[in-house]
Amino acid sequence: MTDLRENDTTDYDLIVIGAGPVGENVADYATKRGVRAAIVESELVGGECSYWACMPSKALLRSGHALRAARRLPGAREAITGDLDADAVLARRTAFTSGWDDSGQVSWLESAGIALIRGEGCLDGPGRVRVGERVYTARAVALATGSVPRLPDVPGLADAAPWGTREAASADHVPPRLVVLGGGVAGTELAFAFASLGSAVTIIARHALLSREEPFVGDMIAEALELQGVDVRLGVSPTRVDRNAGGVVAVTLDDGTAIEADEILVSTGRRPNSDELGLDAVGIVSLSVDDTMLVNGTDWLYAVGDVNARALLTHQGKYQARAAGEAIAARLNGTAVCDEPWGAHVATADHSAVPRVVFSDPEVAAAGMTEKDARDKGIAVRAVEYDLGAVAGAALHADGYSGRAKLVVDEERGVIVGATFVGQDVADLLHAATIAIVGEVPLDRLWHAVPAYPTISEVWLRLLEEYGRPE
Ligand SMILES: Cc1cc2nc3c(=O)[nH]c(=O)nc-3n(C[C@H](O)[C@H](O)[C@H](O)COP(=O)(O)OP(=O)(O)OC[C@H]3O[C@@H](n4cnc5c(N)ncnc54)[C@H](O)[C@@H]3O)c2cc1C
Numbered sequence: 001m002t003d004l005r006e007n008d009t010t011d012y013d014l015i016v017i018g019a020g021p022v023g024e025n026v027a028d029y030a031t032k033r034g035v036r037a038a039i040v041e042s043e044l045v046g047g048e049c050s051y052w053a054c055m056p057s058k059a060l061l062r063s064g065h066a067l068r069a070a071r072r073l074p075g076a077r078e079a080i081t082g083d084l085d086a087d088a089v090l091a092r093r094t095a096f097t098s099g100w101d102d103s104g105q106v107s108w109l110e111s112a113g114i115a116l117i118r119g120e121g122c123l124d125g126p127g128r129v130r131v132g133e134r135v136y137t138a139r140a141v142a143l144a145t146g147s148v149p150r151l152p153d154v155p156g157l158a159d160a161a162p163w164g165t166r167e168a169a170s171a172d173h174v175p176p177r178l179v180v181l182g183g184g185v186a187g188t189e190l191a192f193a194f195a196s197l198g199s200a201v202t203i204i205a206r207h208a209l210l211s212r213e214e215p216f217v218g219d220m221i222a223e224a225l226e227l228q229g230v231d232v233r234l235g236v237s238p239t240r241v242d243r244n245a246g247g248v249v250a251v252t253l254d255d256g257t258a259i260e261a262d263e264i265l266v267s268t269g270r271r272p273n274s275d276e277l278g279l280d281a282v283g284i285v286s287l288s289v290d291d292t293m294l295v296n297g298t299d300w301l302y303a304v305g306d307v308n309a310r311a312l313l314t315h316q317g318k319y320q321a322r323a324a325g326e327a328i329a330a331r332l333n334g335t336a337v338c339d340e341p342w343g344a345h346v347a348t349a350d351h352s353a354v355p356r357v358v359f360s361d362p363e364v365a366a367a368g369m370t371e372k373d374a375r376d377k378g379i380a381v382r383a384v385e386y387d388l389g390a391v392a393g394a395a396l397h398a399d400g401y402s403g404r405a406k407l408v409v410d411e412e413r414g415v416i417v418g419a420t421f422v423g424q425d426v427a428d429l430l431h432a433a434t435i436a437i438v439g440e441v442p443l444d445r446l447w448h449a450v451p452a453y454p455t456i457s458e459v460w461l462r463l464l465e466e467y468g469r470p471e
C-alpha cells in the first residue's frame with residue numbers, strides 16, 4: 001500500500017463531519033486502510049442513534065413487549081404480580097444512553113486512531129473544513145451530519161412547545177396524556193412505548209399507519225394499538241394546536257373534533273441536516289451521490305447516511321459508510337475502486353434490498369420491495385401470503401399468536417424481491433429474507449433451505465407451498 005503520509009501537506013487525509021454511527025464507520029474503515037482521519041462533532045460522539053433515537057426508543061419499548069409476551073403464556077402469566085414499573089424502564093433507557101455521556105465512544109475513537117475535533121464543522125472550500133476560527137485541510141471530506149425533524153406548518157404548533165422524537169426518547173417522566181402526530185415508524189413505535197408506560201395516547205395520521213409498507217401492516221398495527229388502549233385517528237390532520245396557561249395542549253382536527261393532552265409529540269419525518277454545511281462555498285446545490293457516496297460533480301466530497309436521504313436507517317447508513325470508507329481509502333491510495341454493482345466499494349443494496357424493522361407489538365419486519373413498489377418498477381410479480389398464527393412454532397411461541405407473512409416473487413427471474421412479516425418476535429426472521437433477496441436465491445433452491453421444526457421460520461416453507469413448487 002502507498003504511504004499516504006508521503007509528500008502530504010494537508011492536516012489530514014480525510015475529515016468526516018458528524019460522529020454519528022455513520023461518520024464513525026466512514027472514519028474507521030478508512031483509517032484501517034492507512035488513511036489519517038479526523039472527525040468533527042458538535043454534540044455527542046455516537047450521534048442521534050445512540051442518545052436520542054434507536055437505542056433509547058428501543059429500551060423504552062422492550063420491557064412492555066416482555067411483559068405482554070409473558071401475559072400470553074399460561075403459567076408465566078400467573079407469576080406476574082404487578083404492572084410495568086415506568087421509573088425502572090426510564091432508568092434502563094438512561095443506562096443505554098450512558099446518561100448522555102459520550103466518554104465511552106470518545107475512548108473508542110482514540111483506540112481506533114481517529115482524531116476528534118469538537119465543534120461545528122462547515123465547508124470553507126474544496127478540502128477545507130472550518131471549525132470555529134480554525135480551518136483544517138484534507139484530501140477528502142465526508143459529510144455524515146444526519147437528519148433533522150420536519151415540523152409541519154400547523155397554526156400554533158411551534159408555539160405549543162411540542163416534543164420531537166428527541167424529547168420523547170429522553171423524557172424524564174411519562175405524560176398522563178400524549179398526542180402523537182404522524183403515523184410513520186417513529187410515531188408508531190413511540191405510541192406503543194408511551195401507552196405501555198401508562199400514558200393515554202392518541203395517534204393522528206393523515207393516511208394509514210406505516211403507509212409505505214404492505215397495506216395489511218398498517219391495519220394490523222392500528223388494531224394492536226387499539227388493543228393497548230390507544231385512540232387511533234386515521235385520515236385526519238390538525239388544523240390548530242394551542243397550549244394554555246395551565247400547560248394543557250388542545251389539538252383541533254379537520255374532522256371538527258378536538259383532543260386535549262399534556263404533551264404533543266411531532267414525528268412527521270426528517271430531512272437532511274445540510275443547511276449549515278457551507279455547500280454554497282463549494283458550489284453544491286444537492287447532495288446527490290453515486291453508489292460510493294461520492295457527491296456528484298466532485299472528486300473529493302462524500303455524503304453518507306441520513307444526510308444523503310437514501311435510507312434513513314442506522315444499519316443502512318453504516319453499510320454505506322463501510323463502502324465509502326473503503327472507496328475513499330482506495331482513491332487516496334491510488335488502488336482500484338470496485339464500483340460495479342455489488343462490488344466492495346458500493347452500497348448497491350440501498351436500491352432494492354433494504355431491511356426495516358418496526359419495534360411495535362406485533363413487530364413489523366420487511367425487506368426489499370412491497371408488491372406495489374415492484375409493480376411500479378415494471379417487475380412482473382406474484383405475491384403470496386400466509387397466516388403466521390397457523391404455523392406450529394408461532395402457536396407455541398404465544399397463545400393466540402396473530403401474524404401475517406408475504407413474499408413478493410419476480411416471476412421472470414424466479415427470485416424473491418420483497419418479504420414482509422408481522423407478528424410477535426419476527427424481527428430476527430428478517431435476515432433470511434434479506435439474504436434471499438441480495439443473493440437472488442432461486443426459488444427452486446430455496447426449497448432446500450429447510451426451516452427447523454417447530455420454529456416461526458417454518459412460515460418460509462408455508463409461503464413456498466402457497467407459491468407452488470417450480471417444475
Ligand atoms: C426516534 C427514532 C428512532 C429510530 N430508531 C431506529 C432504529 O431502531 N433502527 C435504525 O436503523 N434506525 C433508527 N432510526 C434512524 C437512525 O437514528 C438514523 O438513521 C441514524 O442515526 C443516522 O445516522 P447518521 O450517523 O447518518 O446521523 P446521526 O446519528 O444523526 O449523527 C449525525 C451526527 O452529526 C453531528 N453533526 C451534525 N451537524 C454537524 C456539524 N455541522 N458539525 C459537527 N457535527 C455535526 C450530530 O451532532 C450527530 O452527532 C431512528 C430515528 C429516530 C428519529
Ligand SMILES: NC(=O)c1ccc[n+]([C@@H]2O[C@H](COP(=O)([O-])OP(=O)(O)OC[C@H]3O[C@@H](n4cnc5c(N)ncnc54)[C@H](O)[C@@H]3O)[C@@H](O)[C@H]2O)c1
Nearest residue numbers: 152182183184185186187206267268269270312357358359
Ligand atoms: N425502527 C426503525 O428503524 C426506526 C424507528 C424510528 C424512526 N426511524 C427512521 O427515522 C425516520 C423518521 O421517522 P418518522 O416516523 O418521523 O418518519 P416517517 O417518514 O416514517 O413518517 C412520517 C409520517 O408523518 C406523516 N406526515 C408527514 N407530514 C405530515 C403532516 N404535515 N401532517 C401529518 N402527518 C404528516 C407521514 O405521512 C408519515 O406517516 C424514518 O425515515 C425512519 O426510517 C426508524
